[in-house]
Amino acid sequence: MRGWSSDAAVRGILDSLSRLHGARLLAHETLPARGAAMSEVVVGGAGVGWVAMDWEGPPPAALSGGGAESLVAQAAQAVATHVSLLADLQSLSAEVAETYEELNLFYSLGESLGTLHDERGVCTVVMDLAQRVIGGERGSIYLTGAEHEPLRLMVQRNMPEGAGLSPVSATEGIIGWVLAAGRALIADDLSRLPQEIARDDDGQPADHELLQPPLLCAPLRSRGRSIGVINLSNKAFGRPFTAQDLKLAQAVASTAAVFIEIMRFIEQVRDGERLRSELEIARTIQQGLLPRRDPVIPGIDVAGLCRPASDVGGDYYGFVEEAVPGMTGMTIMDVSGHSVGAAVCMASTRSILRCEAWSRRSTREVVERVNDLVCEDLEEGGMYATFFYGLYDHNAGELRYTNAGHPAPLLLKAGEQRCRRLTMGGMGVGICPRQPYREETVRMTAGDVLLMYTDGLTEARNPAQEMFGEARLGEAVGRYRQATAWEIVSAILGEVSAFVGAAPQGDDIAIVVMKAVSTSRKPTGGT
Secondary structure: OOOHHHOHHHHHHHHHHHHHHOOEEEEEOOOOOOOOEEEEEEEOOEEEEEEEEEOOOOOOHHHOOOHHHHHHHHHHHHHHHHHHHHHHHHHHHHHHHHHHHHHHHHHHHHHHHOOOOOHHHHHHHHHHHHHHHOOOOEEEEEEOOOOOOOEEEEEEEOOOOOOOOOOEOOOOHHHHHHHHHOOOEEEOOHHHOOOOOOEOOOOOEOOOOOOOOOEEEEEEEEOOEEEEEEEEEOOHHHOOOOHHHHHHHHHHHHHHHHHHHHHHHHHHHHOOOOHHHHHHHHHHHHHHHOOOOOOOEOOEEEEEEEEOOOOOOOEEEEEEEEEEOOEEEEEEEEEOOOHHHHHHHHHHHHHHHHHHHOOOOOHHHHHHHHHHHHHHHOOOOOOOEEEEEEEEEOOOOEEEEEEEOOOOOEEEOOOOOOOEEOOOEEOOEOOOOOOOOOOEEEEOOOOOEEEEEOHHHHOOEOOOOOEOHHHHHHHHHHHOOOOOHHHHHHHHHHHHHHHHOOOOOOOOEEEEEEEEOOOOOOOOOOO
16 A cells, blocks of 8 residues: 555654664655665565664664664564554445445435436436446446337447447347346456357457447346346446446346336326326336245245235335345335326335345334435425335344334234234324334244235225224234245235125235244344
């Protein structure tokens, strides 16, 4: 590391030794031209400079007979110890700064994308943030258009003169391969690209003039298909892109793809074209935000289901696996209203929640931050959301949670006959900023059953307009407590359907069941 020789602590070490022994000790980052005695400063097995000693007049008695060499060696060792600590501190600071930048990237996406109404605006925000956090002097985003048409250039940064004038094929070159394969890539040398990428007679891909190494390309994917590609190249000082850069780019691209798909749907609905078909697209997008599989949680059997009342709605449930090492985050959410507005609000709130959930052990802090950001997004929309956020500790067998105005989940403990209501938290999000929330921790042991749901379940009405209600729901949990999580979900929905009869479903329904199936955990306290 450069500049260590001018560090105040290094100067202090050498000044103290100089006064104590009547000599002059100086630090040098290159080999000094002179010195009565010198010793190399070695950090991590590598020399980073020298400590040299000199004096005026005859040498002090204490420095004769090898004393000078011994003193300068001790000084060099003391300096090396401090420089090593200084390097560790700088490295830690760099890691903290990098993590902070990554979190800020997702905060900005969650806040900014929800306020935009066109594809180009989304692509501009994504490109600006990606270049700032990931790097890359050059950048571009291409989106697909109609079938068999060239890709559309939505935004470019510092591209070669004339870039964008020539059409870019959706099936050729690096961009075409990323789009078709649905896979991101990093390349430091164009000669090492995947063999499937076609080359011209000079051995170059069709778009090599647009993408100079080092480069990173990631697909924008939604509903299992690619709708565009984000490209970054020419990272500062010729540094290569890293696996962390690739992970960030994929996360950003996936978030952007969801918002672009929703915008495309809204635009088509506004035009009044193929309304029924487009609502099906929106429903598919919303369903795509739901978990594709139930997570694997040690000691827990879990199952969930979401059933919208109309083609699109605002109910949601999901999981954040390894939100914190050894912990799984889980949420269930209900946005006010139905149809497209609720679906867009749900997608925005979900994005903010997932970003905030990473690395935060306090559910209270997560919910407070989500509330502030959602209040900004929905300030003039008149919409709000209730949700329950829990963080399950695999080793302790404990669930830490905060309930933001949501119908209280029901916890039926093994050996008990009545369900406990998990109510600790505060009001719904998007209503009032800077609201305080609370959190609580409950223990889950073998046989315990936790039911999370939205109010469409308890407010389901029969032809006589009688609601199913929380009491019936709690009784149903008790009846099926010995079954698996999925069997409990199916049985409860079956009872609701039988109760409602021929009456239409009046509200969205989401339900999640967690059942503790083992107790191979070390107790640490809790309810």
